[in-house]
Amino acid sequence: MPLSQQPPVRVGIVGLSAKRGWAAKAHLPALRRLNGFEVTALSASSADSARAAAEKYGIAHSFGTAAELAASDEVDLVVVTVKVPDHREIIEAALAAGKAVFSEWPLGVGLAEAEGLAALAAERDLHTFTGLQAxxxxxxxxxxxxxxxxxxxxxxxxxxxxxxxxxxxxxxxxxxxxxxxxxxxxxxxxxxxxxxxxxxxxxxxxxxxxxxxxxxxxxxxxxxxxxxxxxxxxxxxxxxxxxxxxxxxxxxxxxxxxxxxxxxxxxxxxxxxxxxxxxxxxxxxxxxxxxxxxxxxxxxxxxxxxxxxxxxxxxxLAELRGTDAYNVGAAYAQLRRDLADGTSVVPxxxxxxxxxxxxxxxxxxxxx
The missing domain is CATH 3.30.360.10 (Dihydrodipicolinate Reductase; domain 2)
Structure with a gap:
């Protein structure tokens, strides 16, 4: 099926805050300008924080935990934008739910943690992406x-x-x-x-x-x-x-x-x-x-x-040229092509x- 005819990738963002943060500054603007993506869910540090962010950004589903977001039938791709020490637990939950994962870099706290996450993803044969957008x-x-x-x-x-x-x-x-x-x-x-x-x-x-x-x-x-x-x-x-x-x-x-x-x-x-x-x-x-x-x-x-x-x-992404969000958006555009074509250009x-x-x-x- 041509890329333009495929259903949008439904994205759940872990760490999207109503106050500040990299997800609000870069990920959300990029995803909302690209065809083929729909941000359907978010989770934040608490259920109240998640509801506030969902109301601010007009996102349908909010969750107090990343595990709840990963388990949602409304999410195809879990995007991890929180601090590095929290990556492992969130990614493990997403992989256990059978979801594709986009994690900001660094993947884990040190080599051993990254190796464990990569091995788990390979064992489950799931799509993974890392935010090395340079x-x-x-x-x-x-x-x-x-x-x-x-x-x-x-x-x-x-x-x-x-x-x-x-x-x-x-x-x-x-x-x-x-x-x-x-x-x-x-x-x-x-x-x-x-x-x-x-x-x-x-x-x-x-x-x-x-x-x-x-x-x-x-x-x-x-x-x-x-x-x-x-x-x-x-x-x-x-x-x-x-x-x-x-x-x-x-x-x-x-x-x-x-x-x-x-x-x-x-x-x-x-x-x-x-x-x-x-x-x-x-x-x-x-x-x-x-x-x-x-x-x-x-x-x-x-x-x-x-x-x-x-x-x-x-x-x-023309409107984002010159902003911190542009390269994140360029990675997402290639990610969509990778999912459609079976390629692996995005790390x-x-x-x-x-x-x-x-x-x-x-x-x-x-x-x-």
Missing amino acids: RSAPLVRHLRDLVADGYVGEVLSTSMVASGRGWGAEVPEGSAYLLDRSTGANMLTIPFGHTLDGLISVLGDFDEAAPVGAVTATRRREIKDPRTGDVHRPDVADQVVLGGVLASGAVASVHFRGGQSRGTNFHWEINGTEGDLVVTGDHGHLQMGEYTLAGARGSATERTEIAVPEHYFEPE DFAHAVRHHRLLDRIERAAAA
Whole structure:
């Protein structure tokens, strides 16, 4: 059956709040602009909170728990947008109910938890998707094609320096949990993890047979919350340096810093035998925000800006271009095609495990 003739995917969002949050900022706007999806249900921290959100957004069904949402006959796809420590229980309930699952990244608190969730999904032969949406960004997809088509020739090396925005001098509102290693949500797993997956989507995986070098450090030992005056003592890295070799043989280096710099906040170079490509932006969260691509090749000595062709953009998401919701929407558009065509372009839980494994490898290298 053609995609346009298939019934809409009925979506239940776990963590959609009437007050704030990533689900309201990115997932709901994206889903409501795409054909083929219908948001039919939500769950929140309590039944009252869920009812308030359902009334605000005009959603038919609200549930006080994620397990109730997953069990609903009105839901085909469970979307998990809550904090990482709550992922496992929610995903297990959704998989037990036989539902497809879209989970925000990171998939779990550490490698072992992610492996367990991927194994359960594989055992039940269910569709899974992970929100590593940097690779859905039009610029990143165009960059991948430029490299594959030989714009730079053979890739010799790639280097990146980036700022994490958070993990700087102050604690953003509601973000103290990002300073606690036990939550699994920190600079290494979130912006570094998202952006590193974007790099891999363009240039390929790191060579599993070659060692990686890594340094992590917590340079800000006390961080103040300007609203409350509370002082937090983080146990997560605000400096991450990675050096390694990709499967292609290209050498890669990445330096991620907490906070914002008065200098460079995002600069990514890809250097090859025939040319160079450079991506710049104002922060290191490649999964969101606006970036500029420039390049030069052959006899050219100066870089020129390279526009992303229109065919890399989803027409239905035109109103969201330039917002944090766009790349989430692009991932959902591909997710719909994956479900219809049997493809697996959007990262699944198995992919998430491979990425968790790489981050675990980096942490172990830094600790050695």
